Amino acid sequence: MANPLANWHTDHVNFARLLDLLEEQLAAFHRAESPDYELMGDILYYLRVYSDRFHHPPEDVAYARLVIRDPAIRLIVNRLLQEHRVIATAGEELVNRLNEASGDALVPRAALEAATATYLVYYRHHLSTEEREVMPRAVQVLTEEDWAAVAAAVPVSPDPLFGDIVLERFVALRRKIAS
Ligand SMILES: [Fe+2]
Numbered sequence: 001m002a003n004p005l006a007n008w009h010t011d012h013v014n015f016a017r018l019l020d021l022l023e024e025q026l027a028a029f030h031r032a033e034s035p036d037y038e039l040m041g042d043i044l045y046y047l048r049v050y051s052d053r054f055h056h057p058p059e060d061v062a063y064a065r066l067v068i069r070d071p072a073i074r075l076i077v078n079r080l081l082q083e084h085r086v087i088a089t090a091g092e093e094l095v096n097r098l099n100e101a102s103g104d105a106l107v108p109r110a111a112l113e114a115a116t117a118t119y120l121v122y123y124r125h126h127l128s129t130e131e132r133e134v135m136p137r138a139v140q141v142l143t144e145e146d147w148a149a150v151a152a153a154v155p156v157s158p159d160p161l162f163g164d165i166v167l168e169r170f171v172a173l174r175r176k177i178a179s
């Protein structure tokens with residue numbers, strides 16, 4: 001069975017593009033302009049429905065097996081597993097701040113700005129650790145049996161933004177990315 005690492009790498013590249021778009025919105029804050037709340041909301045929605053639910057869970061299974069094959073990597077892996085939870089929580093926090101900001105005139109802009117920055121830092125750090133330290137090791141030590149267990153544990157879901165069939169909600173975001 002083919003391992004999913006190439007797909008995970010593609011996801012990481014896609015996530016990084018979305019984080020760059022989020023950062024552009026953060027820059028709008030600094031110029032005292034109004035960020036595109038709708039765009040930010042769509043990015044967060046995607047990262048929460050796709051990444052949090054279908055990208056991180058199979059990684060959790062693979063990483064647990066990686067620690068068994070290579071106990072020396074335990075510390076790094078434990079941090080990554082924790083980051084999956086932190087990213088989900090930070091994403092929820094950011095969505096709450098976004099909803100307040102887009103719905104209310106008295107916007108706690110500093111809180112939204114901080115939540116966005118926090119999310120960016122965690123996510124980017126996470127992606128880079130996976131790419132640099134963990135995926136190269138996984139390809140070396142995980143077995144066919146490990147990858148079969150990963151595949152059996154979590155169903156593969158089509159990507160609703162970067163995949164062939166784009167979810168209605170993501171049509172505008174997809175166009176923005178393509179332009
Ligand atoms: Fe991850």
Ligand SMILES: [Fe+2]
Pocket residue numbers: 008012055059127130
């Ligand atoms: Fe990942």
